Amino acid sequence: MDEVADTPKPKAVKGEDAKRIKRDTLGIGDRRKHHTRAATPMKGHAKAADTHHRLYRFRFYPTEEQVEQLERTFGACRWVYNEGLALRSNAWEQHRVRVGFAEMCRTGRGAARQGCA
Template sequence: MKRRVGPAGTTERTYRFRCYPDPVQSQQLHRTFGACRWVYNQGLELRSSAWRQHHVRVGYTESCRALTGWRSTEETGWLREISSVALQQSLRHLDIAYSRFFRGRTPRRAVVTPPSGRSGPGEGDGHPRQSRALLRVSDRG
């Protein structure tokens, strides 16, 4: 456990957990990671093509509207099986990447390039992570 002093004398604690999902949970996690990666890449393509073809900026709100459309079509109806919160978070990460790029706020020693697509398993680590997550703990053995 790490301790960190926050604002006005408050203390923040960090806990590390290791999860061992069962096969059903593991399959759901892989589907969620894949869907998040797909949504991120589609959002990136939407932004890039809108700028290339029409010189129009697409923001987070428009990307979320596109996500609603993707979830309602027959070809990409499989997105309805995935939590919309995780998919929207992928679009938020894309929006933050664009904001940081255009403001010039990238991590130190980083190569400054526009946001790129996310890779799949075995092609690098493309799994989205959140610093805060809701975990369900059960007593089942």
């Protein structure tokens, strides 16, 4: 039990080394700036004091054709999620590099980009 507590935690690779590993080894493109679009002020989400929320519940009874389409769609979503999770896990285990959501979207791995629309 004491041996586990004494082992140091692995350090993450940061800075230029992390950028190089992500670009060359993992195939994650560099970050692009968005300076072409003008900034817009944020809108407040506060509701008036006398407003109320309504709750609606719906049931969905899909046809056999809709069930098949939903199963294909959920299967594709599960595949995309698992591919992203595998990339993140492998990046940490093999290279000690953290990969975030935006970097996942920049991987350019075909169907994996569909989850980042």
